[in-house]
Amino acid sequence: MSKLEELINTLCPNGVEYKILGEICNIVTGGEPPKDQIKSKFPQADYIYPIYSNGIGLNALWGYAKTYRIETKAITFSSIGTIGYPTLREGKFTPIIRLKVINPKNETELNIKYLKYILDIVNFNKQKSSVSNVNAKMVANIKIPVPPIEVQLEIVRILDNFSELTSELIAKLSEECSKIKKQYEYLKDKCLDFNGKIPTKRFGELARIVRGASPRPIHAFITEKSDGINWIKIGDVKVGNKYITETKEKINKIGASKSRIVKEGDFLLSNSMSFGRPYISAIEGCIHDGWLAISNFEATLTRDFLYHLLSSTKIQRILAKKASFGGAVQNLNADIVRSIELPIPPYAEQKRIAAILDQLDELYNSITKNILTEIEARKKQYEYYRDKLLTFKELS
The missing domain is CATH 1.10.287 (Helix Hairpins)
Structure with missing residues (x-):
């Protein structure tokens, strides 16, 4: 035993015995950031007390202040948006809006680390209201085992x-996994490194590259009818997938006339979010202005070779560099993609x-x-x- x-x-x-948190815990709701604060990921001079918001992990750190609100060991968790994710905090800090702070009234009755483990298994989404948040009253009514x-x-x-x-x-x-990824990328880039011995051409000379178009307001054109046309969104594909095979929504023919049609076999390049990531469309559909469509390349480039080329580390870095301005990444537009130089080995070699x-x-x-x-x-x-x-x- x-x-x-x-x-x-x-x-x-x-x-x-099971008890409600309001009886055995102090529950505090975050407020506005202190006036004496700086937006920073690191403490500076007298600004030494962290300010936490409702992000996850390091993203929860909002900045630093000269003062603090909480001075005892406590647990924080997000009460709106990314609800939950309890975190034990042991230093002095200040919680800001969207963050709840909870600690036991008596640690001889309720151990704070035990409370943290218990809160890890609480389904906070069951507690939330119609406005998708969890208020202090809801937290106070959560019942937990107290052995x-x-x-x-x-x-x-x-x-x-x-x-x-x-x-x-x-x-x-x-x-x-990280080591294997680095080895994989090295070998892939090695296969695509021609040491300047292969002629290159601007991508815009080899293919038709155009931006998608969004009929607005899009909800007016969404349809569930059988004659609807696939409405391809970035959320329809997972990072790492090569092909786009289905969509969650369809638009009607009027919406399609205001959008951009892509055919099976065309490439789609995200100009935001999964920035510069190429996908091959395995379906016909329409794309919004968050996509670039690439077609009419078959006379010079094989589809699979182009896919590997566009997803290579070298081309991805070139796209990111060309799309950056003042250190910030901008949207990837059609002119940028048209301007990149691509090696053109013989078809058989591709x-x-x-x-x-x-x-x-x-x-x-x-x-x-x-x-x-x-x-x-x-x-x-x-x-x-x-x-x-x-x-x-x-x-x-």
């Missing part, structure tokens, strides 16, 4: 160890290179998929045991 089982059998054999403090501390010890081991393993797997890179892609995707599957399995394993440890029979 484990130590935890012994403690439960001795201290709470018939179940544990004897000895049980809480043993659970914290177990989960801390398990969490550390899981994090270490995931970090190693992620590092391995096919040979594309075949090699297709095999490399397949190998890379297989290896990384296995690693990512292992990472996901480890996360689920941790969550399973965490949830099991934090599930108690309620004392009647």
Whole structure:
């Protein structure tokens, strides 16, 4: 029998008491940033106290101030937008709007790390109102199990160890994935490096490159009728996919007449979000002005060779550099894409290179998929045991 089982059998054999957070915790809602603050990712001079908003991880850091609002160890979580993501904070800080702060009124009754683990499994989305936020009253009414403090501390010890081991393993797997990606990109770029021995031409001389068009307001043209035309959005494709195979929405013929038609086999290049990422359309449809369409290249370039060329590190860097102004990345317009120089090896050589890179892609995707599957399995394993440890029979 484990130590935890012994403690439960001795201290709470018939179940544990469940209490609402409002009875056992202090709950604070963030406010406006302090007046004496700077928007910075690093402390400067007297500005040493962090200000947190509702981002996740490092994105939660809003800036620094000379003063602070919270001086005790506390847990923060987002109450609107990206709801949840509890974070234990141990230094002095200030929460701003959209952030809730919670800590136990009495740590001899409720351990703060135990509370953090409990909040990790709370479904905050179930608590939110019609305006998609969680207010202090809703938080106060959340009911949690509160076993004897000895049980809480043993659970914290177990989960801390398990969490550390899981994090270490995931970090190693992620590092391995990163190394494989670098090797893959190196080999791919090597295959596409012609050392200036192959003639080049401006892309605009080899293909038709045009921007998409958006009928507005778009909701007026969305249809569910069978004769609707595919409305291709950036959200319809996942980063890493080569082909666009389906869309979530369709537009009517009037909307299509105000948009840009792409045919099966045409390339689409995102000019924002997944910046410069090429996709091949496996369907006919219409595109909005967040896309560039590339067609009529077949006389000079094979489809698969062009795909590998456009997704290569070298071309991606060229696109990013040409689209930047003053250090900030702007939208990727058609003139920028038309201006890039592309190597034009013979057709047979393009096919040979594309075949090699297709095999490399397949190998890379297989290896990384296995690693990512292992990472996901480890996360689920941790969550399973965490949830099991934090599930108690309620004392009647």
